[in-house]
Amino acid sequence: MKTYQGIKYTREHEWARVEDGLVYVGISDFAQNALGDIVFVELPNPGKSLKAGEQASVVESVKAASDIYSPVSGTIVKVNEALEDTPELLNAEPYENWIVALEPENLSEMDALMDEQQYGDFCAKEA
C-alpha cells in the first residue's frame, strides 16, 4: 500500500497530515478502493468549525454517498476546489489529493490517530 511519512489514519479511513501548522485531510487508498469510482465531492464552507469525528465532507461514488469525518477539532480554512470538477482524483492519487485543511484547536489530537503500522494492521482485519 502506498503511504506517506508522518501520515496518520482514522478508523473511518481518513488520513491526516500536518503541514505549516494546518491539518490536511483526505481518504486512504483502502477507502477509495472500497468506494469505487468517485463522482462527486461535497465540500464544506471555509470558516466552519468542527469537533473531531464530525462530518467534514461527503464523498459520493457511483454506488453510494459516504460521510468524511474530521480527524481533529478545528476550523476549516481551505477546501480542495479541484475536486469539484475532477472528483476522480481521489481514486487516482488518494494521498496527493486532500479534501479539506483545518486550523487545529489542539495538535495533540493527532497522537490519538493510528500510524502507518497500526493502520495497515487495522485494514488487514477489515479486508
Next chain:
Amino acid sequence: MHSEAQKTPLYEAHGSAGAKIIDFHGWLLPVQYSGILQEHEAVRTKAGLFDVSHMGELEVSGEDAYQFLQSVLVNDINAKPGKAVYSPMCYPSGGTVDDLIVYKQNEAKYLLVVNAANTAKDFQWLQENKRGRVNLVNRSAEFAQLALQGPKAEEILGQLMAEDLTQLRYFSYDNDAKVGDMSLILSRTGYTGEDGFELYCRPEDAQRLWDMLLEKGFPLGLVPVGLGARDTLRLEAALPLYSQELSEDISPVMAGLQRFIKPEKGEFIGREPLSAQLQGSIQQKIAGFEMIDRAVPRSGYEVYCNGSRAGHVTSGGYFPTLKKNMGLALIDNGCAQVGNTIDVEVRDKLYKAEIIQLPFYSRKRG
C-alpha cells in the same frame, strides 16, 4: 427465515476474475470487476457480458396456459411467432406484482422470465390465480442466463454461431439456438439500452459459454460487467426496476408503461383500475429529472414542488454516459411536466432540478 446465499454456476469464475461480490437479494453476484464507469463505457461503446443467472424462470403449460396468461398479464401475449412479449403482471388494484418477459415454447407451453427477488412471490401469485388446465413449474434452477450487450454484441456472438444473427430482430428469440454443442434460448433483448442478446443455457454449460464469449469478444473490447453498471445502464435508458419504479403501489401506468397495457384484449386482473388510469386518473407518475444544482440524487430522497412535498426519488445518481446527475422520481402529476422545476432534498438541504423528457439516453440505431 434466513437461508444461505445462493451462487450462480459462474461464482468461481467471478472470484478469479477479481470481481467484488455482494449479496443481492440472497444471491452472491459480482457488483463490479474493473470499475463501474469503465464497464458502463464498454457496454455503450463496445460490449459487456453479464451473469444474470439469478433471474427466475417459471414454466406455464397445459391446454389452458394461453388463456390463463392472458388473464394474469396486462399485455397481450398473442404475438407473432418468435416475438418475446414484455408484460407487467398486476394486482386487482392495478399495482404491480412484477414485470417479466414471456417466451412461447410451443402451443401449450410458455416460459416467464421474472425478477430474481420476485420468483417465489410470482409463483405463489400465479398458483393462487390459476384457472383451467394449467401446470406451473419453477424451472429457475435449470437455467443459467448470460447477457451479451453493446454495439459489438452481434459481431461477437456471430463468430460462435452458424445462425445469421442479422435476421434475429429486436425482441425476437430462437428456442433452438446452438453455440457448438450447447443448446440455448437466444433472445435479442436486454436491460442496458443497447443492442444485445440474452442467452439461456443449462447451468452446466454456463462456464464454457462465458469463457468462449469472453475469448472471442476480447479483441473487440468485450469485458465482464457487474450489477453496478447494470443499474447505471438501465437507469440511463430509463428502464424501470421492480421495487423502485414499479411496486405494489406503483402501477405500470404510473411508471409510463402504457404501451404494454391492452384492455382491448379482454378480462385480466387489474383491467378496470388500469383502464381508468389510462384515461388519466392517476395522481402521481414517474418522471425524469436533471439536477441543476450540484448534488447527486439517490433513491428515497424527498422531492418538493412549489414548497410542498410532491414525491420521492425512485432511482438516481451520476449518469456515466451523459456525465450528469439525474434520476427518476415518483411525483404528483401537476409537477411532472417537462421543463418544470423541482427541489430534491439531499442531506437536509434543497437542490434544484428540472423535469426532462425520457429516456435520458437512447442509442443511435444504425
